[in-house]
Amino acid sequence: MNPCRSISAWLVASPIRGAALPGLVLAGAVLALGIPRYGWVNPYIQMVLVYIGINIILAGSLNLVNGYMGEFSVGHAGFMAVGAYTASVLTFKVFHLAGASWLFPVAIVAGGLAAAVCGLLVAIPSFRTRGDYLAIVTLAFLMIVKSVIENTSYVEGASGLFGMKRLTTLPWVYFWMVVTLWVIRNFIYSKYGRGMLAIREDELAADLMGVRTRRVKILVFMLSSFFAGVAGGLYAHYLQYISPRSFDILKSTDILIMVYLGGVASLGGSILGATLYQVLLEVLRPSTFNEAFQWLPAPLFQWLSDHVFNQLDIWRMLIMPLLLILVMLYRPRGILGLREWPLLVPERDRPGKRPSAGKGGGA
Amino acid sequence: MDAKYILQQALNALQLGSIYALIALGYTLVYGVLTMINFAHGDVFMVGAFLCFSAAVLLELPFVPALLFSMAGTALLGAAIERIAYKPLRRAPRVSAIITALGVGIFLESAMLALNPYPKSIPTLIDNVTWTFGGVTVSSLQLLIIALSLGLMLLLDFVVYRTKTGMAMRAISWDRALVPLMGVPVDRVVTLTFALGGALAGAAGTMYGLAYPVIDPYMGIMVGWKAFIAAVVGGIGNIRGAMIGAFILGGVEILVVAFLPSTYRDFVAFSLLLILLMFRPHGILGKTRAQKV
Numbered sequence: 001m002n003p004c005r006s007i008s009a010w011l012v013a014s015p016i017r018g019a020a021l022p023g024l025v026l027a028g029a030v031l032a033l034g035i036p037r038y039g040w041v042n043p044y045i046q047m048v049l050v051y052i053g054i055n056i057i058l059a060g061s062l063n064l065v066n067g068y069m070g071e072f073s074v075g076h077a078g079f080m081a082v083g084a085y086t087a088s089v090l091t092f093k094v095f096h097l098a099g100a101s102w103l104f105p106v107a108i109v110a111g112g113l114a115a116a117v118c119g120l121l122v123a124i125p126s127f128r129t130r131g132d133y134l135a136i137v138t139l140a141f142l143m144i145v146k147s148v149i150e151n152t153s154y155v156e157g158a159s160g161l162f163g164m165k166r167l168t169t170l171p172w173v174y175f176w177m178v179v180t181l182w183v184i185r186n187f188i189y190s191k192y193g194r195g196m197l198a199i200r201e202d203e204l205a206a207d208l209m210g211v212r213t214r215r216v217k218i219l220v221f222m223l224s225s226f227f228a229g230v231a232g233g234l235y236a237h238y239l240q241y242i243s244p245r246s247f248d249i250l251k252s253t254d255i256l257i258m259v260y261l262g263g264v265a266s267l268g269g270s271i272l273g274a275t276l277y278q279v280l281l282e283v284l285r286p287s288t289f290n291e292a293f294q295w296l297p298a299p300l301f302q303w304l305s306d307h308v309f310n311q312l313d314i315w316r317m318l319i320m321p322l323l324l325i326l327v328m329l330y331r332p333r334g335i336l337g338l339r340e341w342p343l344l345v346p347e348r349d350r351p352g353k354r355p356s357a358g359k360g361g362g363a
Numbered sequence: 364m365d366a367k368y369i370l371q372q373a374l375n376a377l378q379l380g381s382i383y384a385l386i387a388l389g390y391t392l393v394y395g396v397l398t399m400i401n402f403a404h405g406d407v408f409m410v411g412a413f414l415c416f417s418a419a420v421l422l423e424l425p426f427v428p429a430l431l432f433s434m435a436g437t438a439l440l441g442a443a444i445e446r447i448a449y450k451p452l453r454r455a456p457r458v459s460a461i462i463t464a465l466g467v468g469i470f471l472e473s474a475m476l477a478l479n480p481y482p483k484s485i486p487t488l489i490d491n492v493t494w495t496f497g498g499v500t501v502s503s504l505q506l507l508i509i510a511l512s513l514g515l516m517l518l519l520d521f522v523v524y525r526t527k528t529g530m531a532m533r534a535i536s537w538d539r540a541l542v543p544l545m546g547v548p549v550d551r552v553v554t555l556t557f558a559l560g561g562a563l564a565g566a567a568g569t570m571y572g573l574a575y576p577v578i579d580p581y582m583g584i585m586v587g588w589k590a591f592i593a594a595v596v597g598g599i600g601n602i603r604g605a606m607i608g609a610f611i612l613g614g615v616e617i618l619v620v621a622f623l624p625s626t627y628r629d630f631v632a633f634s635l636l637l638i639l640l641m642f643r644p645h646g647i648l649g650k651t652r653a654q655k656v
Contacts, residue, residue: 072458125637129644131457132400136595137640139588140633147630158626249584253465260462314477321470325463329451332459 021343025178032174046170048282050238053173054231055274057180059258060267061227064184066256067264068193069220070200072131075122075138076228076255078145079115081247083229084236085155087111091237092164104167108176108233115229116222118145123221127214142252149244160243161236168238176234180227181344185267187223189346196220200265257324263334268341273334277320284316367498372617378505378574380613381512385567386590387597387605388519389441389560395536395600396556397453399460403444403467405587407561410471411437411568412578416485426488434565441561442554450550468583475580482579485572508570515566516606519559523602532556536600592636598649607647 035041035049062076090107118141125137150158187193195216198206207213236242254277262273282288289309293301327334342350386408393401414436418429448467452460492503523529531552534542543549571586572578593612597604612632619631643649 066458070458072461125640129640132394132599133595133640133644135400136592137637140592140637143629143633144637147627147633151624151626151630249588253469256462256465260459264458317473318470318477321466321468321473324466325448325470328455328459328463328466329448332452332455 024343028174028178029171032171036170048278050168050170050173052275052278053170053177054234054238055255055258055278056177056271057227057231057234058255059262059270059274060180060184061224061231062255063259063264063267063270064187064196064220064224066259067266067269068188068200069196069217071126072135073122073138073224074135074249074252074256075142076224077247077249077251078138078142079118079225079228080232080235080251081145081149081242081244082118082225083108083111083115083232084242084247085111085149085161085232086114086229087233088161088164088236088242089155091167092161101165101167104172104237108230111233112226112229115232116226119221119223119225120218122225123218126217126221139249142247142249146244146248158244160241160245162241164237164240166237166240168234173234173238176230180230181267181271183223184227185344185346187219188267189349192216192219257320260334261324261327263336263339265338266334266336266340267344268339269334269336272336280320280323281316284312284319286310286312368621370499372621373614374499374501374505376614376617377509377610378613379617380610381509382567382571382574382586383590383593383613384516384606384609385512385563385570386587387594387609388516388602389564390591390594391597391599391602391605392523392532392556392560394594395602396532396553397449397460398536398600399449399457400464400591401449401557401560402461402464402587403471404560404564405583405585405590406468406471407437407441407444407583408564408568408571408587408590409475409578409580409583410440411565412485412572412582413475413479413483413568413580414565415569415572416483416578419486419488429488430566430569433569434562437565437568438558438562441557441559441564445554445557450553468587472580472583479580482577484577488573504573508574511566511570515563519563520602522559528552528555589632592632595646596636596639598646601646601648601650604646604648 031040035046041049058076058080062073065071065073087107087110090110091104095103095107122138122141126134129137149155155161188196192215195206195211195213198209198211199213199216203213232247235246239246258273258277259270260273261276262271263269286305286309289312290305293304293309296304331337386404389404389407390401393399393404411433414433415429418424418432422429422432424432444467448463449460452463489504489507494501494503521529523532531542531547532555534545534547535549535552539549568578571582589612590609593608594605595608596611597606597608599605615635616628616632619625619628623631639646
């Protein structure tokens, strides 16, 4: 039994169930505000937390297209790039004159909107092509975005933009993460969300049943790319440096790994996948093991340190793809594929609690 | 702009196109048989280039044995990947196989990076003679690449359309459920398909390493995606389509570099792809399948 699942199942069944989700969100908010202010954890862990938050936004939004709608998009890094560049140009070159800090959320939303417009452009070919061909359309989109940025001297082309203020803080990342998960969850269980699931199962049948497939596809692509753009804006204002190379196909692949590791069509899966990905990346370093195993007898420790731990810098990049392959071989839909943490399911949709039929359909 | 210049560029386009074609054939062969995109194929091409490097530098082999060494190695690699990573997933959702392929590709890149942290350069294995015909420069390397690729393509065409194995491959792509009932050993044919595609990618890797100065563990990503686009433009699953698509893509890229700053190359190539897919969603030679209700 998955421990997180058990805990959330217990919370759902417990007397405090009505307050469980708001309570968790509030507790997270207290942590997110308190950690940077009072330094409860060291700056390194704070950085890892920021990355986990951004990764959750990316994985959750990609899961909407790839998991819930059953398409295969490889262009998520392209939407991220559009958001990152739009937000950076706004804070760096436009708002800069007006004092940027309090306009930061405006820049992030603008980045998201710019990405959503690009999402609309990708949604249109998806009316005619599906599956492998749509994957190519998204890939082409990613390459074109990269190429346009490389050839635009206003944003310094291939050498990249730097010098943005570090406006992204842990509370902001937490805020946007909660907004993303909340909006996506509500969308999934809305009538458009049911239309989206119907498209995944059988597009033609969904169309015949009265789902407005085009409208649903446009909505899903725009929503997904909006949050990818938001994540891009946050990323740019945390790293303070972006270049076309930061948003190449490898970045898209990273997000795909998070989604499919955690599980398709599951928000809990995306949270798990994004966290697991970042934590593994951080933990698999020589220093972690060299510090953790110092209690071993000295000769054994020396041998392990030389032959295993210190080799990790080279070999740790191999562990991630290996893990992905193993997960796919033994759990082809990912760790939490097609399942959801009960807490993330709205009350009326929880198993065993189907009050009235006829709420879905007709999107 | 004169005829000489155009001829010169056409020759360059043929060279680039034939390398793309060899890789595109691997994508299209596998897609034809399994309707699966083998995203690790670009990295098999990369391994081919590094195998040629080790054959030339460590074993000090001349050109032909080095080429065969690389082709044999990548054929084995292709077959091994199929057996270990893809075969268990034949009944799983299609996306799982695609993601596994991405994982295998990253695995190959990371493994190669761990073994070879620095970019390498393959020594000149063949004497490169250049001739000039009325202002057009032709190198023996260029001719060799074009001739060898064309030879391999003809050989593949023969295997697929004129031999019993090829007939089995085409039968599987026609109807995978029925073919085992006719006594066709599906598993063996599928593995063989991967080996064939791998060998072609190995040959492409060798020639790429000879024609261009540097090889590195990430070279397979971009070249692989481009070859994949070539296969799609031609109509994925169609062998002759893949060759046509590859030469079109090679031509377009060389044309862009000849007339525009080279940074526009990817932009134009991918835009053309999008425009083509708008009008012919199944590629140039691809068949449109009617959707059944």
